[in-house]
Amino acid sequence: MSKCFTTRCFKIKALILAAGYATRLGELTKNKSKPLLEVANKPIVQHIADKVQQIPDIDEIFVVTNNKFYQDFLDWKNSYESSLKITIVNDNTVSNDDRLGAVGDIHFVIENMKVRDDLLVIAGDNLFGFSLPSFVDYFTERENKSIVAFKDLQDPLKVKGRYGVGILHGSQVIDFEEKPQEPRSTLAATACYLFSRDDLYLVREVAEDLGCDAPGNLVKHLATKSEMHGFVFTDHWFDIGSLDQLEEAGKLYDSPQS
Template identity: 45%
Template sequence: MKALILAAGYATRLYPLTKKYPKPLLEVGGRPIIDYIVDKLVSAGDIDEIYVVTNNKFISDFKRWSKKVKSPKKIILVNDLTKDNRDRLGAIGDINFVIKKMKLLDDLLVAGGDNLFSGSVQKFLDAAKKNIASASIGLYRLKRKNDASRYGVVKLDKSKKVISFQEKPKHPQSNLVAMCLYYIPKNYLNLINVYLQDKKIKADATGSYIAWLKDKADVYGYVFSGSWFDIGDYKYLNTAKKNFAN
């Protein structure tokens, strides 16, 4: 199995902090955010290679980082060749770019480069593989339902299959939301390209892809316990820093 860390965004909501430096390399608790994600992926025995997709603007920063990071598993940097936020490929576009460029044919675990969580990736994969040849997404139950309007809100049936997915609803029906963590079995990889052919889609919204995918094939959810930080702006960056400082 391969893993892919999404790190090609331009993080405009964190300007000026990220205007000249990539968000996944910002430090939380004395370490780059991406280091924690690498640790999680390394701990999952099923994963043998880790890809990191970035852009032309920040590729040099990631090359310097890759020489310092400690990982027993091979880390491969992929440059999506974009230069700024205006020509970005978007998260789904970047996943498709890496699949094609690196000719990936294996099952794929995709993780956001700005998501910190305390749960086990291996347990997530173990649960995902029980649903043979089906996709799975990591989920988290927020304390306050109103906070769910920032995320994709999910509803599961008794078998943990996704039966409803609303991307950033104004009035959330639930506090169960999608993390940026996806298991994509190899037989689903081609569906990403099919999705991107639709002119109505949003290439930068992974939630929109899951909402589309659940109507085409089975998608299951796995609820993580513990802590989760989606570092999208200064508020959540500072919250993560305070938590890791303790």
């Protein structure tokens, strides 16, 4: 499905990043991909896919994974009732040592699946409370310039040394710091982006020149070479990297108000 505006008509592809090896979770993810871990009796990737399907302009969801878990994601796709086409993409890596990294996987999908549309990218271990249709509306209101979601943690100590931090002028990203010890804002970068089709070539530049496993490089590069805006939210956000975070997410999503 596409939506036409005064300047152009566009479609959106969605990409869920699920090719990591989650070594920090130990035995829990030794034989299971982190996005396939369950929160409130549903795989994390399915929570994300459910939210993506609320966007009228999405016409396909890509899920990029690795060779180790490729069949597991095919099995998940076959068991999941989706209103959208879902394509599982194998990045052909087999271990943490040869992983492509987040930026590398975005580039891999753009090139191999010949993506030419605007691209929504979400990490497969991120759960968040804000509405994705409102995220897309924000993109449209800013003339289809690339955007990134920032969680306002409202306390410098909560972002210090832990998260990439965005510095905004109005809504525009004017600088980005990777896990600063003296953060200049409380805006923690999440792994939720909507890239303009006009900026996709910049992903290749970052992958080739600045490193494939540092999404912060991508935000900084787009903010410098093009124009990027920050979507600031205060709803819940889980960047699941530990058993404690997984359990905390489970408690929230099991609650009646979630």
